[in-house]
Amino acid sequence: MVFTGFALAAALLSSSDSVDPRIPMPSKADWKDPGYLKLVWIQSPNRSPRPEDTVIDTVVVHSTVINTLQLTTEVFQRGEPDNKNPVSAHFTIGRDGSIVQNVSTFEKAWHAGVSVGPAGIKNLNNSSVGIELVNLNDGKDPYPEAQIQALCGIIAEMKRRFPIKYIVSHEYIAVPVGRKNDPKGFPWEKLKYLGLPMYYGQKMD
Numbered sequence: 001m002v003f004t005g006f007a008l009a010a011a012l013l014s015s016s017d018s019v020d021p022r023i024p025m026p027s028k029a030d031w032k033d034p035g036y037l038k039l040v041w042i043q044s045p046n047r048s049p050r051p052e053d054t055v056i057d058t059v060v061v062h063s064t065v066i067n068t069l070q071l072t073t074e075v076f077q078r079g080e081p082d083n084k085n086p087v088s089a090h091f092t093i094g095r096d097g098s099i100v101q102n103v104s105t106f107e108k109a110w111h112a113g114v115s116v117g118p119a120g121i122k123n124l125n126n127s128s129v130g131i132e133l134v135n136l137n138d139g140k141d142p143y144p145e146a147q148i149q150a151l152c153g154i155i156a157e158m159k160r161r162f163p164i165k166y167i168v169s170h171e172y173i174a175v176p177v178g179r180k181n182d183p184k185g186f187p188w189e190k191l192k193y194l195g196l197p198m199y200y201g202q203k204m205d
């Protein structure tokens with residue numbers, strides 16, 4: 001598998017970089033998917049500080065159930081108090097490998113909900129990086145190679161930054177079991193080469 005992560009690593013800026021890469025949500029008419037392995041940062045209001053001394057050791061993979069990168073980004077812009085169910089992720093990846101960063105990885109994104117990880121740690125939003133894949137989550141909608149490559153690039157970069165120990169599906173960590181089933185139909189074997197334990201499907205215990 002060819003890994004073209006250098007441009008991506010350069011693009012994954014932290015909030016402490018001197019040039020603030022965040023842009024406001026473009027108007028519907030001005031929206032443009034950034035393109036393969038290109039990243040724009042459209043800040044979501046749905047974020048909060050991570051608890052002090054949190055170890056970020058988990059990557060949670062989701063699918064959006066929403067059909068486009070633009071619509072997903074719009075949903076992540078809907079904040080409290082009008083929105084009773086405000087959500088976000090750190091990254092959202094379009095079908096063509098375009099990336100929108102929604103929340104700094106130094107902050108908590110709101111993607112996991114009530115959850116428990118492989119090591120029994122609860123409330124995975126605290127200790128994870130959440131990545132959304134644009135996909136209908138019907139088990140038939142394919143995850144294109146470009147999208148998987150972008151996902152691998154982000155996970156590889158997260159491994160360099162944090163002591164990542166697990167890749168998990170939202171389905172696996174959701175409490176109660178069966179509350180979520182995403183990312184349905186994802187080809188997990190394509191992430192094997194990253195060398196991290198993967199937990200997906202419904203948790204059995």
Ligand SMILES: [Zn+2]
Pocket residue numbers: 061062063111170180182
């Ligand atoms: Zn999810």
